[in-house]
Structure formats: C-alpha cells, structure tokens
Amino acid sequence: MALEHAILVSLVEQPATGYELARRFDASIGYFWSASHQQIYRTLTRMETDGWIHGTVHPQAGKPDKKTYAVTDVGRAKLGQWSRQPTAREPLRSDFAVKLRGFASAESIARDTRVRRAEHVDRLDRYRASEAKHFAEPSQLRGAELGQWLALRGGISVEESSIAWCDEILAALEPLDGVTDANEGPGPR
Amino acid sequence: MALEHAILVSLVEQPATGYELARRFDASIGYFWSASHQQIYRTLTRMETDGWIHGTVHPQAGKPDKKTYAVTDVGRAKLGQWSRQPTAREPLRSDFAVKLRGFASAESIARDTRVRRAEHVDRLDRYRASEAKHFAEPSQLRGAELGQWLALRGGISVEESSIAWCDEILAALEPLDGVTDANEGPGPR
C-alpha cells in the first residue's frame, strides 16, 4: 500500500513521467523505498484512475507520447492523511542474516560480507556527498527540507552501522582462515 | 524464495511443529526474517511435498494431531547449496523514512519516532540479554554458534543505530515545538 505514497512524495517534490520516476527510484527516494519500473507504471495507472494524480500527454514527433504526472488535490489530501497516521512496525527480511545464522560455510560468508561492505561504503559516500552538497547548514532547515535531511541522516546511520557489522564479522572469521574446510581449494570460479 | 531456507535453518537447530515454528518467527529467527503462521503452514506443505523435510504425526487424544517436521538429507543439501551462493542486495522499504521525507506533520513524526524508539530499546534489551546469556565468551565460538552470535551482533548494531537516529530526529524536531501548526490542539485521542 505504500508505493503509492512514495510516488506521491516524489511527485509533490517535482512532477515526472513514469520513466523519470523509475529513475528516481533507483536513487534518492529509492534509498528508502525500492520499486521496479513495471510496478511504477501499473501503480501510476491506478492512481490516475483513482484521481490521486493527473497525467498530461505531450505528443512527441516520431517518439511515443510522454505523459507527465502531477499530484491532484485529492492526492495531496490522501498523502497528508497517510502521513499523519501512526506507522506500523517494519518487519525485517535479510537473507544475509539468515545465512549467517545457518553458518554453512565461513568462506562464502566472508565473500558475501566483503561484497556487502563495499556496497555500504559506496552508498555511504554518496549519502555524505549529498549531505555536503544540499544540507550544509542543518540547523537552518525547516519543513520538507528538514525531512529530507533527516531521512538522509537515517541512511547514513544505517550504512555506518552496517559497515561496522561487516568489520565485526570479518574480524571474527579471520582466525578461522584455512581451518574451516576441504572444498575450497584452488580452481575455476 | 528464502522463507524456505529460514525454516530449514530453524528446523536444523531443532525440529518443530508448524505452530512452534510460527512462534519462533515471532522471536529468534523472526528477528531476521518475519513470516506469518499462514505462510509457514503453506510453505511447510510444499517443502514436505518436495522432500526437503519430513513430518511425523503424533496422534493426541481429544486434540488435533500434531505434526513434527525435521529436515531430510535433501533439505540439508538444499540449504547448504543456497547458503554458499552469493547473496543479492537487499532492497529497503521503510514507510517511516518515506513519511519523514514527505514531512507532512512534525507532530505525527515526533509521535511515530517516540514509539519506534521505544520498540528499538525493547529489542536491544532482549538482544543484549540473549547475548549475555548464551554468548559469554565470544572468542571461543565456532561454527553454528559463531553464526548465531554474529547475527545477534548485527541485530544489536541495527537497534543501536536506529535509536541514535530516533534521537537525532527528536532533537531536530524539538525546536519546532508549537511552531508547527494549527490542527493539533488538545482533544480526545
């Protein structure tokens, strides 16, 4: 039920076509809510039917038409309503943690952990760059900007603690190097 | 695709009935992979059909029969195979972060944040208690136990950073107290 609201948040910030939205969901808003372009198109259709957004078609010579969506008053109202409602607990689902708990192979866990660590470092860099660029003076922020900054702070916090966790795992696995098993010898990968 | 594997991990640790599993998914393994009892029953049926687990029926006088599931060799093999495969990135989905970013009402965000903070504190306490009880001497851990401990460490790390984030949000909102709006006056709740 919340993809719709994530789309509203994004369209309120700036109207967009389905394609542009899809790209925002690969970055920015996508850091907190992921969605594929297929989902987005389907949801946009439903939202327009329901009158939450309104699409304006721009014919393009030779190309397929573009349709830019903007939030209607109804949409704004729905978003406000949803935002004010208490948020339910957010259940976790981490394949990685399940694997770790099962602990079938120290080697593959170490490999996974290194990959994850690199991804987290990458994200953290981007978050920090974004913070430096857009929110140099946090104490001055109000309203929507403050919200954006706080969301970003959450992302930074998550990434930092994820990296720390990866380091903890790698440190714990190190002493096991070579000790663990027989089916990891050299060979094709 | 991973509920099955979470179930395998849990059943390897200790065979159980569907109901017992459902309760484990409210705690322990459920901290990393949530699932409702309906999902669990459905998945157990499929897993038995596929030969990953085997259920033994215990007739009970007056009560409905109990069925205890244990992992078969096939299941063990499947689990090992899955565990050794690289883990895909885990997309985030947080209603809370989306709301924060939309920032419709400082009041309701503060309320949500306080509730979340309390939940995180609660979990953190349980994790820490569990750590103290089961993993007093982490440097001695090996294999499955090490995995369990590292997973728990991840939980602790997530909770700690979530609490810190909540505090940051509350600190940023405080100066706005009373400034924000008109529709929050005293009244029934």
Add this chain to the structure above:
DNA sequence: CAAGACATGTAACTGGTTACATGATTCG
C-alpha cells in the same frame, strides 16, 4: 545499416497479507 542501449509499456507468476474456519482449553 545492424547492434546495442534507451524509453515505455503488458502479462504471468509467486510470495505475502487479510479474512475466515474450527475445535479445545481456560477463565470469569
């Protein structure tokens, strides 16, 4: 100009959620 990437979508499948069902046990 053919091959690949970009831009925009539909359709089918699968996993997760919500609503309902049924009998036993406990408690006021």
Add this chain to the structure above:
DNA sequence: CGAATCATGTAACCAGTTACATGTCTTG
C-alpha cells in the same frame, strides 16, 4: 456456561518479480 484465547489450518486477494514486447536513438 459463554467469552476469550490457544492451536491449527484454508482461501482469496494484492503487491512485487520476472519475462516479454515494441519502437527510437546512437554509434561503430
């Protein structure tokens, strides 16, 4: 003894993923 809760499930619906489709633009 009736209401609430425990224990165990089925069914229908909805959201998310994967696979496919189609036309354009870029580039070697």
